[in-house]
Amino acid sequence: MEAPKRMVQIWMLILGAVIIYSDDHIFILRTFSESVTAEEAKQLRDEVREMFYHAFDGYMEHAFPHDELKPLSCEGEDTLGGYALTLIDSLDTLALLGDRERFTDSVEWIGKNLRFDINKTVSVFETTIRILGGLLSAHLIASDYNTGMRVPSYDGELLDLAEDLARRMLPAFDTPTGTHATGIPFGSVNLIHGVDENESKITSTAGGGTLTLEFGMLSRLTNDPIFEQVTKNAVMGIWARRSKINLVGAHIDVFSGEWTQKDAGIGTSIDSFYEYLLKAYLLFGDEEYIFIFQEAYRAAMHYLYNDPWYVEVNMNSAALVWPLFNSLQAFWPGLQVLAGDIEPAIRTHAAFFSVWKRYGFTPEGFNLATLSVQRGQKSYPLRPELIESTYWLYKATQDPRYLDAGRDMLASLQYGARCTCGYCHISDVEFHIQEDHMESFFLAETVKYLWLLFDLGAGPDNLIENGPYKYIFSTEGHLLPMTPQISLVREHCLYFGAYCRSSNLRLETNISGIAKKPGETNHSKTYSCPGPTCSLSRFTPQSSPAISGLGYCPGLTHGQRFGIKYAASADANLQDKSPTQRPADVVQSHSLVLVSNHNADQVDHVKHQDSSVEGSVVAQGEEKQQGKLIELFEGR
Numbered sequence: 001m002e003a004p005k006r007m008v009q010i011w012m013l014i015l016g017a018v019i020i021y022s023d024d025h026i027f028i029l030r031t032f033s034e035s036v037t038a039e040e041a042k043q044l045r046d047e048v049r050e051m052f053y054h055a056f057d058g059y060m061e062h063a064f065p066h067d068e069l070k071p072l073s074c075e076g077e078d079t080l081g082g083y084a085l086t087l088i089d090s091l092d093t094l095a096l097l098g099d100r101e102r103f104t105d106s107v108e109w110i111g112k113n114l115r116f117d118i119n120k121t122v123s124v125f126e127t128t129i130r131i132l133g134g135l136l137s138a139h140l141i142a143s144d145y146n147t148g149m150r151v152p153s154y155d156g157e158l159l160d161l162a163e164d165l166a167r168r169m170l171p172a173f174d175t176p177t178g179t180h181a182t183g184i185p186f187g188s189v190n191l192i193h194g195v196d197e198n199e200s201k202i203t204s205t206a207g208g209g210t211l212t213l214e215f216g217m218l219s220r221l222t223n224d225p226i227f228e229q230v231t232k233n234a235v236m237g238i239w240a241r242r243s244k245i246n247l248v249g250a251h252i253d254v255f256s257g258e259w260t261q262k263d264a265g266i267g268t269s270i271d272s273f274y275e276y277l278l279k280a281y282l283l284f285g286d287e288e289y290i291f292i293f294q295e296a297y298r299a300a301m302h303y304l305y306n307d308p309w310y311v312e313v314n315m316n317s318a319a320l321v322w323p324l325f326n327s328l329q330a331f332w333p334g335l336q337v338l339a340g341d342i343e344p345a346i347r348t349h350a351a352f353f354s355v356w357k358r359y360g361f362t363p364e365g366f367n368l369a370t371l372s373v374q375r376g377q378k379s380y381p382l383r384p385e386l387i388e389s390t391y392w393l394y395k396a397t398q399d400p401r402y403l404d405a406g407r408d409m410l411a412s413l414q415y416g417a418r419c420t421c422g423y424c425h426i427s428d429v430e431f432h433i434q435e436d437h438m439e440s441f442f443l444a445e446t447v448k449y450l451w452l453l454f455d456l457g458a459g460p461d462n463l464i465e466n467g468p469y470k471y472i473f474s475t476e477g478h479l480l481p482m483t484p485q486i487s488l489v490r491e492h493c494l495y496f497g498a499y500c501r502s503s504n505l506r507l508e509t510n511i512s513g514i515a516k517k518p519g520e521t522n523h524s525k526t527y528s529c530p531g532p533t534c535s536l537s538r539f540t541p542q543s544s545p546a547i548s549g550l551g552y553c554p555g556l557t558h559g560q561r562f563g564i565k566y567a568a569s570a571d572a573n574l575q576d577k578s579p580t581q582r583p584a585d586v587v588q589s590h591s592l593v594l595v596s597n598h599n600a601d602q603v604d605h606v607k608h609q610d611s612s613v614e615g616s617v618v619a620q621g622e623e624k625q626q627g628k629l630i631e632l633f634e635g636r
Helices: 002-015 038-062 085-096 100-113 124-142 157-173 205-209 212-222 226-240 271-284 287-303 327-339 342-359 385-397 401-417 441-458 558-562
Strands: 018-022 025-029 068-070 075-077 121-123 188-190 202-204 251-253 259-261 312-314 320-322 324-326 365-367 425-428 433-435 471-473 479-481 506-508 526-528 592-594 604-606 628-631
Touching: 038 068, 038 075, 038 085, 038 401, 038 441, 068 085, 085 100, 085 124, 085 441, 085 479, 100 124, 100 157, 121 124, 124 157, 124 205, 124 212, 124 441, 124 479, 157 188, 157 212, 157 226, 202 205, 205 226, 205 251, 205 271, 212 226, 212 271, 226 271, 226 287, 271 287, 271 327, 271 471, 324 327, 324 342, 327 342, 327 385, 342 385, 342 401, 385 401, 385 441, 401 425, 401 441
Parallel strands: 604 628
Antiparallel strands: 018 025, 068 075, 121 188, 202 251, 251 259, 312 320, 324 365, 425 433, 471 479, 506 526, 592 628
16 A cells, blocks of 8 residues: 555645545545636735835835844844845845835935945855845846836946945955866955955855856946956856766865765755856857756756656766755746746646645755655745746746646745744744744845736736846846847947956956055955956957957947837938948847857747747757747847
């Protein structure tokens, strides 16, 4: 009886059924609720909006300007750097909800009051995805009329802060494990003094390989390639140390390059490494990332996938290490949607959601051998990953089961996690014990994806679905727009101006003008470009720098920079235009990125009707990916 009973448990857990055992009989009961209608989706969307403001207002009233809210005691706490973390992480959610007043007030306060010249040692990973990503996303929204949320008084203050913060983190990359002058970064850095001499040399794969979107975006907005270069070097340094079967471990020594934890998986310590390989290609068009992603993804599906679950294995032998579902794995079905691999995404999401339905939340660890919560991993810290994948699967399939799943998850949060001033961590999913903490990502991601899910069900009316651009979501849920300025420089001109050639990069011992004590070690070094080498240079695609397409091309018109089509004025004098110049009124309202196939004589067109670039299908396998034209900007 035991073997068939266990098989029934596994599949009924996935189907969300109730199982009753009586003697030698197994009774399977399943209740069906009515699917979410468009009208109910509107009501649920409004409920999520109220959820956001319950938590955001609680933070602003009781915790601001501390980093995060303690929602039971209604107090603030500093968990990262003591610089209003939750406010910065919430900025683009405010914009997405159309809250012009609070978005404007928040941007103005940050521009006037936030400073990073503080003696704090911070996580490079968390500071990048939460603070740097939040500042860049809000800058791109606040500075652009086309978003409908432009702040009239805004003059680039958030971008200046982002650049200052990133320069303070550059010393972390001064390691020998990269492919060029810099390497895999330390996990932490002091914002004034750089890397402490006693700092641990061990970092996670995700911590070293999930920085490319934010730093790359900063390079393209500031004309300084160093940010994108150091993060790409880190990714290449990690990938160069992959195993013979194309798996990476969880932790690595940033100086020796030796793996200190050789467990390979798609969850804890590795998850967003995979995510940023694909998204860096989508955002920047750098083909190296997609080629690496294809190899890494193929290996993950071959060695880690135990349909419908994923396990952890030894990166060298593929021997099973840990039959465990951990909650960070739940982002994977959403990533598979972006990669165009929908069928396994559907099955895996169903398995993951069955765990949520069983407990009301997903525990940090669920043992697949015992089908029970893993000891010591019973908490649910308001993570967004399962909701994120639910959103992407609904976006891709329009299957109402995902709206139903969202309704269930919303109910769990409302009845299990809501507390006095916000929403609480759940310290034990079996007994729904609340804990006095609310991570900033609850407002940056969890609520955002839930609101977007129901907005899609109600008929989308938001910046992402109906705005002027397509967007990439960072791993923190921040909105990074695919404007031509960022993604399509080569489409408009061949000038990659104000760049240092990599051989001319040099180290300096000051960070943003902060004086250093004599004799300080190399952990306080920063990187700069010698003046004479930064003059405007013209490169062909074959001779362009190692990091192609960086920065702002001075030859772009406003329309070209932002993908806007303008009507010609009646008295426009175009007779003086040279034949090689294209006036703004005839700029095409769509642009294409060519993924070259050197073995093919022709290319095919792949059209995507989805208004968000994250709905684009990136085919698995190089034979499908190469030679495709991916349409990024459709005519409007």
